[in-house]
Amino acid sequence: MTNRAVPRDHVGRVEGSGLCTQCGTCAGICPAGAIEMHWELRYGWRVAVDEARCTDCGLCLRVCPGETFDFRPEAPWRARNEGAPVRDFLGPWRGLWFGWATDPDVRHRGASGGVATALLWAALEDGLPGADGGRVRVDAAACARVDPMNALAVRPVVVATPADAATCRGSKYNAVAMNEALAHVRENPGRYVLVGLPCHVEGLRLAQRHSATLRERVVLALGIFCGWTAEPRATEITARRAGADAADLATVSYRGPGWPGEMRLVRRDGTERRRPYPDYFDRLMNAHTPPRCRLCPDALAECADISVGDAWLDRFERDAGFAEGVSDVIVRTPAGERLVKDVTERGLLTLLPASPDEIVVSQAEQIRIKRRVLRGRLWLRRLAGRPAPLYPGLDVRPTPGERLAGLRDAAEEVLFRTVGNLRHPSPSPGTTILTAPSPARDVVESTDPQPRASSLTRDAETVESDHARAPASTTPKG
Numbered sequence: 001m002t003n004r005a006v007p008r009d010h011v012g013r014v015e016g017s018g019l020c021t022q023c024g025t026c027a028g029i030c031p032a033g034a035i036e037m038h039w040e041l042r043y044g045w046r047v048a049v050d051e052a053r054c055t056d057c058g059l060c061l062r063v064c065p066g067e068t069f070d071f072r073p074e075a076p077w078r079a080r081n082e083g084a085p086v087r088d089f090l091g092p093w094r095g096l097w098f099g100w101a102t103d104p105d106v107r108h109r110g111a112s113g114g115v116a117t118a119l120l121w122a123a124l125e126d127g128l129p130g131a132d133g134g135r136v137r138v139d140a141a142a143c144a145r146v147d148p149m150n151a152l153a154v155r156p157v158v159v160a161t162p163a164d165a166a167t168c169r170g171s172k173y174n175a176v177a178m179n180e181a182l183a184h185v186r187e188n189p190g191r192y193v194l195v196g197l198p199c200h201v202e203g204l205r206l207a208q209r210h211s212a213t214l215r216e217r218v219v220l221a222l223g224i225f226c227g228w229t230a231e232p233r234a235t236e237i238t239a240r241r242a243g244a245d246a247a248d249l250a251t252v253s254y255r256g257p258g259w260p261g262e263m264r265l266v267r268r269d270g271t272e273r274r275r276p277y278p279d280y281f282d283r284l285m286n287a288h289t290p291p292r293c294r295l296c297p298d299a300l301a302e303c304a305d306i307s308v309g310d311a312w313l314d315r316f317e318r319d320a321g322f323a324e325g326v327s328d329v330i331v332r333t334p335a336g337e338r339l340v341k342d343v344t345e346r347g348l349l350t351l352l353p354a355s356p357d358e359i360v361v362s363q364a365e366q367i368r369i370k371r372r373v374l375r376g377r378l379w380l381r382r383l384a385g386r387p388a389p390l391y392p393g394l395d396v397r398p399t400p401g402e403r404l405a406g407l408r409d410a411a412e413e414v415l416f417r418t419v420g421n422l423r424h425p426s427p428s429p430g431t432t433i434l435t436a437p438s439p440a441r442d443v444v445e446s447t448d449p450q451p452r453a454s455s456l457t458r459d460a461e462t463v464e465s466d467h468a469r470a471p472a473s474t475t476p477k478g
């Protein structure tokens with residue numbers, strides 16, 4: 001890294017002010033290849049800018065959801081929703097459902113109802129139903145997978161077959177810079193689906209405003225609800241508490257099989273330790289949340305075409321008939337609507353109608369952390385004179401109770417981080433788990449490096465200027 005006398009205006013600023021969501025969008029889009037995401041046990045994925053390569057184009061800041069995200073009714077990304085009703089917290093929706101994959105194995109092995117994997121399989125096998133009645137071929141999908149070289153790290157992977165997509169199922173409660181995969185999408189012609197958390201989809205939508213290539217190639221975004229992710233250190237501590245040496249782990253799964261499932265810590269010798277979900281996600285693990293998550297208001301992936309989460313409702317949790325899992329399914333755009341209708345008609349997905357209130361009630365904990373605690377934590381940050389993200393269109397004024405909730409959350413975070421450090425001091429640098437991550441540029445691997453569509457040509461990417469206007473809708477054309 002070269003130090004310059006005059007620092008350039010890039011996402012190093014976002015990283016430095018603690019507002020980075022670790023989404024990876026900047027690394028995925030930088031035309032100079034000047035940004036890498038570096039893994040750290042006590043953080044997750046940290047942005048590193050190579051000043052010598054940076055051309056000062058400013059694109060990384062324009063696609064970054066870390067400092068600000070627009071939730072106003074006229075926000076450009078809302079054009080995709082084509083007039084769908086909007087409600088605070090729920091975001092825009094065209095259809096609300098509870099659902100599960102009809103295939104019992106997909107449902108059983110998914111985090112909740114296996115809906116994400118069922119939709120992904122259908123897209124990879126049969127493409128997406130187009131607006132004109134034809135089908136849009138899907139060549140590959142960007143999903144998240146535990147790093148085979150470092151069980152404490154999660155990485156984006158570009159998969160081209162349902163079998164490969166199946167290796168990504170289940171939630172990973174561990175930070176992942178999903179949008180590094182956008183570099184692969186830019187370099188490899190084809191049509192892609194991106195599966196990601198709310199901040200990943202926000203980054204994608206911002207990037208699509210500046211890149212015609214990404215508008216054309218990413219034809220569907222499947223959003224995963226997110227009530228905060230965790231730093232890798234949370235997994236390490238949980239492993240130690242379960243009696244497993246983190247350096248000896250071959251892989252970790254955080255959810256499934258069944259609902260709500262469990263955490264499985266698999267050692268290299270094949271033996272494993274298990275911890276039931278949600279019990280293992282206690283206050284100690286919760287304290288090891290990336291700081292920017294505590295300032296994040298997007299719970300239900302408002303910018304996605306379809307969003308999925310757990311249907312945490314008594315009527316499902318107490319009924320053994322639903323023990324294999326039920327998902328909340330929010331259909332937000334015409335493209336999402338066509339896909340869900342198609343897979344349901346083909347018997348791949350089973351759906352029950354849901355009301356807006358039921359979906360909101362199923363996410364009561366998210367209402368607490370992504371509204372009440374959020375407002376309190378934003379207030380605290382401003383009080384301390386620290387940079388806070390801006391959310392035009394969102395009411396972030398705290399009530400006295402919310403200020404208290406923010407204070408309590410901050411105190412718990414400090415307390416349980418301290419407890420974690422005292423009871424489970426970090427391994428010294430140089431142990432296996434700290435040296436294992438693969439080189440940053442290999443983060444996005446493709447199991448099918450050649451796009452399947454023979455007609456695909458290697459396009460020159462079009463990155464538009466700041467003032468370029470995205471089309472009203474990026475609905476895929478058949």
Ligand SMILES: Cc1cc2nc3c(=O)[nH]c(=O)nc-3n(C[C@H](O)[C@H](O)[C@H](O)COP(=O)(O)OP(=O)(O)OC[C@H]3O[C@@H](n4cnc5c(N)ncnc54)[C@H](O)[C@@H]3O)c2cc1C
Nearest residue numbers: 110111112113114115116117143144170172226227309310
């Ligand atoms: C960090 C995190 C926090 C969550 N918080 C909530 C919550 O508060 N409330 C709630 O109802 N649901 C939450 N979810 C979603 C829930 O756990 C399930 O992922 C969701 O219901 C989808 O289940 P499924 O069975 O349909 O998906 P599956 O068929 O199991 O497929 C899961 C898909 O999600 C992708 N994925 C998994 N982990 C990540 C990740 N970290 N980043 C990007 N993509 C990933 C995988 O690539 C896979 O394609 C959270 C998920 C994560 C990863």
Ligand code: SF4
Nearest residue numbers: 020021024026064066
């Ligand atoms: S684009 Fe994402 S990874 Fe890059 S600085 Fe912004 S929030 Fe962080």
Ligand code: SF4
Nearest residue numbers: 030054055057058060
């Ligand atoms: S300013 Fe441009 S060249 Fe520099 S890091 Fe950002 S995107 Fe890359």
Ligand code: SF4
Nearest residue numbers: 198199226228293296
């Ligand atoms: S809470 Fe979830 S969506 Fe928000 S910044 Fe953190 S990982 Fe991203």
